[in-house]
Amino acid sequence: MLQKEYWDSVSPTKNFTTPFQTDEFAEHVTKDAHIADIGCGYGRTMAGLYGMGYRSLVGFDISSGMIERGRAQFPFLDLRVMEEGRIDLADGSADAVILFAVLTCIPGDANQERLISEIRRVLKPGGILYVNDFLLNSDARNIERYEKYLDRYGTYGVFELPEGAVLRHHAEEYLRELLRDFTQLRYEHLTFTTMNGNRSNGFYYIGRK
Numbered sequence: 201m202l203q204k205e206y207w208d209s210v211s212p213t214k215n216f217t218t219p220f221q222t223d224e225f226a227e228h229v230t231k232d233a234h235i236a237d238i239g240c241g242y243g244r245t246m247a248g249l250y251g252m253g254y255r256s257l258v259g260f261d262i263s264s265g266m267i268e269r270g271r272a273q274f275p276f277l278d279l280r281v282m283e284e285g286r287i288d289l290a291d292g293s294a295d296a297v298i299l300f301a302v303l304t305c306i307p308g309d310a311n312q313e314r315l316i317s318e319i320r321r322v323l324k325p326g327g328i329l330y331v332n333d334f335l336l337n338s339d340a341r342n343i344e345r346y347e348k349y350l351d352r353y354g355t356y357g358v359f360e361l362p363e364g365a366v367l368r369h370h371a372e373e374y375l376r377e378l379l380r381d382f383t384q385l386r387y388e389h390l391t392f393t394t395m396n397g398n399r400s401n402g403f404y405y406i407g408r409k
């Protein structure tokens with residue numbers, strides 16, 4: 201199943217849960233900032249930001265199902281369908297970009313690099329990148345699936361869900377390399393509850409262009 205089809209198929213039902221560090225975000229991003237949420241899903245993070253008083257918000261997602269759900273649930277948000285890897289914003293126009301639980305949906309290094317460089321393009325110099333995502337786990341259930349899919353995907357940490365999605369848990373050294381062109385302001389470990397109710401290692405990162 202294509203990734204977009206998978207996310208469309210679960211768009212009416214899945215609820216996303218990775219936590220948003222509102223105080224840390226507000227330390228670096230003022231209320232008048234232009235903020236883009238890439239892979240915004242149905243807009244739950246943007247709705248939270250709206251509630252905090254942020255008003256210049258735009259969300260992009262490859263899944264039209266997610267965007268339709270978000271428009272119905274949060275009609276006050278600006279939510280747009282995007283082509284994979286292309287953000288329809290001018291160079292240097294965003295003060296901050298949010299990327300929450302999106303890298304996990306992009307199994308290959310090259311596509312992740314492409315998205316991060318597209319985010320750099322749309323960020324202003326000094327702009328803020330706020331990422332959260334999944335890290336490798338060391339429990340038997342996860343190790344078994346990382347090993348099972350290693351040959352097929354060529355990266356330890358990539359696996360398929362029975363329902364069709366291909367997901368990735370990341371090595372920290374890899375993330376450091378992926379985000380090498382940003383100045384790290386914050387990096388913290390977290391424990392996430394996944395969209396399927398399991399526990400996973402995770403992180404949040406705040407960086408500056």
Ligand SMILES: C[S@@+](CC[C@H](N)C(=O)[O-])C[C@H]1O[C@@H](n2cnc3c(N)ncnc32)[C@H](O)[C@@H]1O
Pocket residue numbers: 203204207208216217218238239240241242243244245260261262263266282284285299300301302305306315
């Ligand atoms: C786990 S959900 C997280 C949604 C949202 N960021 C949140 O935290 O509530 C991942 C979202 O990323 C979208 N997505 C997957 N691959 C993408 C890509 N290459 N570019 C943009 N969005 C993508 C999916 O359609 C899905 O809505």
